[in-house]
Amino acid sequence: MADYLPEGVIVNILQRLSVKNLICCTCVSKSWYSLITSPEFISSHLNFTSATEKDASLLLLRRCLADSECYSLYTDEKFCTWNDTLKFPFTSINSYFTIIGNCNGLLCLSDDRVLYLHTIILWNPCIRKSIVLPKPNLIYNSFGTFVQSFGFGFDPISSDYKLVRITYVDDAQEPLPQVEIYRLSTGMWQDISYLALDCVIYNRSRPAYINGSTHWIANSIQRGDLIVSFDMCREVFRKMTIPASLVNLESFSSKDVVAYKGSLALVSWNLSGNDPGFCVWVMKEYGVAESWAKHFVMTYQNAGGGIMRPLWVRKNGGILVARQDGRVVSYDVVGDGVEDLRIRGSSSEEFVRSVHVDGYMESLVLLGRGPMFDDAHVRNILPLLNFGDGCGSSVNSYGCCYLRSLGNGFKHSHGSYAAHGAM
Template sequence: MADFFSEEIIINILRRLPVKVLLRCTSVCRSWYILITSPEFISSHLNFAADSKKRTPFLLLRRLVRNSEQYDLYSDNESFARISTFEFPFRSINSCFTIVGCCNGLLCLSDDRVYYMHTVILWNPCIKKSVLLPKPNLIYSSYGSFMQTLGFGFDPIASDYKVIRITYVDCGRGLPLVELYRLSTGVWQDLSFLAFEYVIYNRSRQACVNGATHWIARSTDCYDLIVLFDMCGEVFREMMLPLSLVDNESMRSKDLGVYKESLAVIVWSVSGPQPGFCVWVMNEYGVESSWTKHFSIDLHEFGREYVRPLWIRKQGEIITVWQDGRLIAYDHNGGEVKDLGVHGSRCEDYRRSVHVDGYMKSLVLLEKGSCFSDAVTRIKLPALQTDDCDSSYGSDCEHSSESDYKHGHGSYGGLFVRQ
């Protein structure tokens, strides 16, 4: 084929093909293998898919099914049809991994839900490749108890994937240790000189917008705000919430999200005099006066079965998980409540395991070569078996003491503290 078409034409044809077909094409000949696994082609394929208006949008759904993590891909349209199920090859000492973030087909997973194991993985489920990050500088055996926040994103200028780690010792008092992992270098770099002065809320979900990772945090003056890490400039900045949300009401929770590529805040409460949730959207990025309340939902309409919001779909539907484990989509425009056909357990572990994120198939990590395939599963990771609902923890942990790694759920200024 190369005898009849120029390389430019071949690249233009190949980059239009889906990931599954391209993986097969790597076996056609050596020149195609070199081409398809090159960083330049992987980037070109990713950019073409992102710019294609005909691209089918996907949603990634993670949940616990029979004691195992299940990752399903759904079409983000009216049908909400399941496209495929990804094989999950990793072992966790906890009931499930924490999904730090999802970017360009790459998932960042951390084994820190109850027990800190310093296990952070970058995983592309489409091509079954993964990278196990090295141990960070601050670990329990060196510093004792701590609490941490992770962020994951992409630097489009350097074409590099980065993980930022903010670690607090001494119950959140004093400045934390800040470390940055770059996939291009494979090491953690100390960025503590940035003097990060905020405390990020426990399990604050990140939102990646405009090349930055955002979290809900608490300032030294005790008001809520948004803190962001610019993946390109590698600096922290702050951003104000809508004025009515800067308070720290214990009855209301705040989560960040993305709505039509704009930064959004979901404020929700399942108790109190006005249970329900509302969504604020920053219509113009970085312009604090552009915050607008787009819609609000009264929980009384659901008969108090609703638990928490998970995702804002592009068409405006809010995906929520209910107390009985069902996934329900609420259309704020017409007030329609739709059962998405995903049913689960009433168990708290199950409900906490449910995670929804936007997803785009990609070839990211393919250039790393065969040595990166199953990079984590080849290492014997400790496992502490749990039942989906009522089993107790097993006893096969390879470490000396569970209390060395388990963290509690106390609070310091309304924040998470590892005990």
């Protein structure tokens, strides 16, 4: 029947199918394979999915169990409803990968929690395609210890995926950071340090991609805490103020930005003090400081006590939280209801920190790439550490260095850019 249908009709039908079904459809014929793997169809399917599934959001959950990273998809509306388990093909040389962010079904991962090997991966788990990025310009071998922040997003003007990296060198005489940008279209890093970012993004500050820009919590000597954004289209930095009551409020010691119903939201929390707890603010009108509105407040005493870490703001207004006892629970917007999501893990601090939740949308991005981008192939070219007696451990050619011991300078030195308690 397909032989008698115009291509436009076939495209209209196919773009309504799920990613899993489309992968099966590539086996129908050579013409269907060429159509589905074409950049035009991948873009068309992505746009259709984005327009029709705004109210049926998926959430990506990552947690670490038994020395392995587990990735699963859940529905936001009924988080207890399991949707799919994603096979994670990579092994971190650290305890687990840092999830920089995700955009249009593409996850950006960095293996940088302790050791410097500059392994950055773009991964589409739904189609099992991935890319290992080249090493950035600033690496340990050339500059010594440093801390770094990343932001990942999409440029709709050029239809390009971009990764920006802001690096602060510990012993640098110049206080301004080095800024680099990677564009998937070119496969290269470019130095854009001339943008002269004059504030410090907190180490491990969680980035949030919203409205075409990546956002972080940063600090300025003159202005205190603020939000820094990087426009993926114009490739410029901008600054936003946070709610005035939070600028110099020491009781809320940690802050992070997340997306909430397409808006920028700020989660602030403290683990100690007279009234430990967390609150959520939402920017009703993007870029307008006066539009910040307090959305949710929860004290740890009202939540049943114990140390908690906010993870995500759900579309129904509830807050997903990782508790110290290893449970992931959801608190409703009124603050008097708790939903146990039946997700269990260890009570260790390392496990609680490894839990990550983010919005997700399935896509075909990277499908048109050849077999060199299959997960199995990419896994085989990643750095491998073989720690025997702790000495002379080797790293393959991509790793770019040889570790003499686990206690050497290849570990992060946080220096003056201390961690901010980010999610």
